[in-house]
Amino acid sequence: MSNKNPSLTRNSKPPDLELYLKGVPFHLHKETLAKKSAKVTTLLECNKIDELRWILRDIDVDPTAFFLVVSFCYGYKIHLSSENIVSVLCTAYSLEMNDDHSSNNLLNKAATFLEQRVLISWKETVKALAVCSDKILDKIADVGLTEVFLDSLLEKALKDPILLDDLTTLPLRLYEPLIQESSKHNVSVENLVASVCNYAKRYVFERDSGDESVARNKRQVLEAVERLLPHQRGAISCGFLFKSLKESMFFDASSDCRKGFEVRISRQLDMATSKDLLILLPSKVGVGAYDINLLKTILKSFYSNYSVSDVSRFVSVARMLEEFLLEAAASDACLSVETFKALGEITVAASCDVLRYSDEIYRAVNVFLERHRDLTETEKMDACRVLNCKKLSPEASEHASKNEKLPLRIVVKVLFFAQKQIQDKVARDMKSVEEKDDADIEDMNTKLLRLDIESDYKKDREIENVECVVHCVKNKLEEKKISVWREVKRKFGCMTSLTVDACNCHIKKRKKTYHHYK
Incomplete structure (x- = not known):
């Protein structure tokens, strides 16, 4: 920096002011600075020029930005950019480099550049704020520029909310009020959540050194x-919420912060997966501890949010906990019997009234025993206390009955309940058959009765039909007999206009003589 010092080329007098900014030396002329800076002029008049170094340190001015300020004082043309404008502007303001002291001064030039070249662009505005130190941000707050920057960003974000996703470089003290203001307008929850999650991923989830300042940040x-996160159910992924909760415990965040994540999780626990719940487990094998009380708190809060009618949500949580128990048993070789039993009891409590079988719990027990072959018989029995032999499916019962890893007492219980299940099934089947037979008999009786009624009806109809036919035949025969008799009588010459019944003609019959042969 010293070989580019403007004093070496624009002023033949030797420097009479030496400053060091963050280890970078500046050899300057007091009078040259005083021509552009009202503050330097005042310090010289009061013989307090040494205070200049404290003023510059107080605003934490960057050496590169201060070099531009000094260059301007020496008459050089300087190049302003989004990266240096805020620091230059704050330095010029602190040194009182205004037009009242000198025309076309640096403060006016910097303000014009900020307005015409930076604030009109979202990208350039974010870039300008990204490089600001805390002390510079304090200075722009004192000047009143913070509201100017936020208003500029908010105006553009309301026109295009997707811009909020690209704010990971913004200092937190500016990012938070910007998101808060955006949430008060018609910015979608999706855009706000996406922005906040991206910010957290960069500044929280990315692992850094264990420096105390990093942890504090x-x-x-x-x-x-x-x-900043909304409380709307389903607006935030369960995985993000579990990660945030874990980090809030790790970095000892406030109780309100931790409670906030717990509440959001409990409201949508039925939407979580076992992978989400596994986030709360120790990050390294054998390191950390399972927070059983935390899990109970989340479950208690979840059940308090919903009623008995929400059975589908209870089923989802029960299945998720069973998968969690299985994966915990499989992934953590250092999982103790006490911890496994505690997690198992929670799982059993969640599933006992909503799931028909407990096969997943049996699988978890089986995996746990497989990974802990050195357990004593007593320890095995403790691990198996979470197993309800009555709620094993036939397939699981068959597997358990042949499982050599299980204690003998458990195998006997499995066989006992398996036999009882078979007996109960046979009894149910027999009862079903009897009920079916009774129903079939009743149905057959009904059909037979119907057939009898229909048969009697048909018989009556048939009898009526036969009687009708006989009657008609008789009539026809009578008619035929009468017609034949009439014809006979006509042939015998007895036909008159009278009816047959009125004819008095008698025909003498010849006496037949029968001869008998001897």
Whole structure:
């Protein structure tokens, strides 16, 4: 920096002011600075020029930005950019480099550049704020520029909310109020959540050194993230919420922050998966502890949010816990019997009234015993206490009855209940058959009765039909007999206009003589 010092080329006098900014030396002329800076002029008049170094340190001015300020004082043309404008502007303001002291001064030039070249662009505005230190941000707050920056960003975000996703470089003290203001307008929940999650992923989830300042920053970001996230069910992924909760415990965030994540999780626990719940497990094998009380708290809050009618949600949570128990048993070789039993009891409590079988719990027990072959018989029995032999499916019962890893007492119980299930099934089947037979008999009786009625009806109809036919035949025969008799009588010459019954003609019959042969 010293070989580019403007004093070496624009002023033949030797420098009479030496400053060091963050280890970078500046050899300057007091009078040259005083021509552009009212503050330097005042310090010289009061013989307090040494205070200049404290003023520059107080605003944490960057050496590169201060070099531009000094270059301007020496008459050089300087190049302003989004990366240096805020620091240059704050330095010019602190040194009182205004037009009242000198025409076309730096403060006016920097303000014009900020307005015409930076604030009109979202990208350039974010870029300008991204490089600001906390002390510079304090200065722009004192000047009143914070509202100017936020208003510029908010105006553009309301026109295109997707811009909010690209704010990971913004300082937290500016990011949080911007998101808060955006949430008060018609910015969608999806855009707000996406932005907050991206911010958390960069400043919290990315692992850094264990430096205390880094941990403090992560804690501050986590607490801000919790305040910014909506409480709407399903708006935030369960995985993100579980990660945030775990980090809030790790970095010792405030109780309100931790409680906020717990509440959001409990409201949508039925939407979580076993993978989400596994996030709460120790990050390294054998490190950390399972927070059983935390899991109970979340479950208690979940059940308090819903009624008995929400059985489908209870089923989802029960199945998720069973899968969680199985994966915990499979993934953690250091899982103790006490912890497995505690997790198993929670799982049993969630599934006992909503799931028909407990096969997944049996599988978890089987995996746990497989990974802990050195357990004593007593320890095995403790691990198996979460197993309800009455709720094993026939397939699981058959497997358990041949499982050599199980204690003998458990195998005997499995066989006993398996036999009882068979007996109960046979009894149910027999009862079903009897009921079916009774129903079939009743149905047959009904059909037979119907047939009898129909048969009697048909018989009556048939009798009526036969009687009718006989009557008609008789009539026809009578008619035929009468007609024949009439013809006979006509032939005998007895036909008159009278009816047959009125004819008095008598025909003498010849006496027949029968001869008998001897």
